[in-house]
Amino acid sequence: MTTNTDWTNLNHDTEAVLRDLSNPFFINTILLGGPTTDKLAAAKAAGFAQVELWRQDVEAYDAGAQALGQHMRQIGLGLTDHQVLLDFDGAPDEIRDAKRQEAIALLDRATALGADTVLTPACTHKDCVAERVVDDLRWLAREAASRGLRVAYEGMAWSTLTYTVPAAWATIQAVGEPNMGLVVDAFHMFSRGRDVRDLQGIPMDRIFLLQLSDIMEEIDLPNIIQIARHRRLLPGQGRFPVVDLVATMLESGYKGPIGLEVFNDAMKARDPMEVAREAMSALRRTVAKSITEATAHVSH
Known part of the structure; x- marks a missing residue:
């Protein structure tokens, strides 16, 4: 299900369509194998402007977070976000204090890296306190x-309480802090049978990033985590309406980062340079098709 097309050799129509796009492209390092510096080098060589960086990436870099941030700036690679703070919101008593300590550590590490955004998913703990x-x-x-x-x-x-974009947006509105915004993830939207109507009424500037992936196999709740963490595909390799999602957001004025969060064990085991090139090829084709679709909507 992979492609060997190098993004630098895409047709001129794709290049022309993407030329005026201001949204930065990113890749989540979870797709890439090898040491942290190899992942970053692969992302940069493939043409990504940014990466989503995990705690494990920082811990694997012996010189520490501040030095890693300096390295990224030296090679010209930005940070979409630093992640991830799991099971924080509504954490039950037995883990609440530990989760706050973990949150402080994440925030301080993000500051040392030079990141401007951290990512936290809605709680998945079975005893989440609403x-x-x-x-x-x-x-x-x-x-x-x-x-x-x-x-x-x-x-x-699979979040316990907040597992749709509208529910997450309602929570953000209730929080009422201007520095809190949404992640829109194609996998989490489409795997629950949702669609782009979930975006209605949400200001595009409150969506901080758009994560793309795809799947071919059928999903049900018992196997959803297994597929999500091991067998996601690049956009265009499966059956999700990813082009429609990107087109809808661009047509609505979304100017933020667009990228890939693809957990795939087989790809992670391969050469990261090759995988990053394939990933960029898939992303560019998807976004180019989305722009063409959005333009067609406007022209009609």
């Missing part, structure tokens, strides 16, 4: 703001 969600996120947003950071909040398909 009454605490807004207060916990408000605390996190204010701690982030004191460091000049934003918080990107994501409803995952």
Whole structure:
């Protein structure tokens, strides 16, 4: 299901369509194997402007977060976000204090890296306390703001309470902090049978990033986590209406980062340079098709 097309050799129509696009392209390092510096070198060589960087990437870099941030700036690679803070909002009593300590560590590490955004998905803990969600996120947003950071909040398909884009947006509105915004993830939207109508009424400047992936196999709730963490595909390799999602957001004025969050064990085991090139090829084709579709909507 992979492609060997190098993005630098795409046809002139694709290049022309993408020429005026201002949205930065990113790749989540979870797709790439090897040491942290190899992942970053592959992303840069493939033409990505940014990466989503995990805690594990930082821990694997012996010189520390500040030096890693300096390295990224030296090679001209930006940070979409630093991740990830899991099961934070509504955390039950037995883990709540530990989660706040973990949050502070994430925020401080993001600051050392030079990131401007951290990512937290909606809680997946079975004992998630609904009454605490807004207060916990408000605390996190204010701690982030004191460091000049934003918080990107994501409803995952298996989150306990908040597993759709509208639900995540309602939570953000209840939190009421301007530095908190949405993550829109194609996998989490489409795997729950949702569609682009979920974006209606959401200001595009409150969507902090758009993550793309695809699947071919059928999904049900018992196998959704297994597929999500091991067998996602690049956009265009499966059956998700990814082009429609990107077209809808661009047509609505979205100016933020567009990229790939693809967990795929087989691709991660391959040469990261080759995988990053394939990933960029898939992303460019998808976005070019989306621009063409959005333009067609306007012309009609």
